[in-house]
Amino acid sequence: MAGGKNVEEWTRLFKDADTNKNGSLELEELKKLLENNGSKVPPSVVQHVFISFDGDKGDNKITLEEFIKGLEAIEENIKELTSIFKKHDADNSGWLDQKEFANVIKESGFDMSEQEIKDLLQQIDPNNDNKITLEEFFNAST
Known part of the structure; x- marks a missing residue:
């Protein structure tokens, strides 16, 4: 509550x-x-x-x-997604790189190839900087 x-x-x-x-x-x-x-x-x-x-x-x-x-x-x-994001932001950069993002996907139980993960990253990364911010992570998760 x-x-x-x-x-x-x-x-x-x-x-x-x-x-x-x-x-x-x-x-x-x-x-x-x-x-x-x-x-x-x-x-x-x-x-x-x-x-x-x-x-x-x-x-x-x-x-x-x-x-x-x-x-x-x-x-x-929001709390749960923030916790997942922070857990996988291994270098505390404030964003997830492709490797960190791949870890989120795999830990979530999705069986995706490296190419599929790259494709997904491109879809949810509107500025194409290959970094997923917390806001982009929220948007992709909703």
Whole structure:
């Protein structure tokens, strides 16, 4: 469970985003919340987040409880990905080179050839510097 400070902040965000004040967020309200907080999230990702936050009920609205639960899951995922990244950043450079990235892939249980790993690296490395930053690692993992 997230700390009280996070829950308070998330509750404030939720209430601000609930523009029609019905106690839940619709897809458009979630989209505006993300946009207002500087996120440039593609519509397909917003839809995915909405569906995953909406939970088992699938009632096309996100309650405060679902919102907090969803953000807690994201927070946990970020912690886990950061831990994996730092574990494999052997030289503490702040990025993963091809060898370090290959170790992540192999430890994750994927059976990929060296060429397949190179190809994947190129796909998730938008600036083609053969270095995976933490941000690029997050983007590739979502």
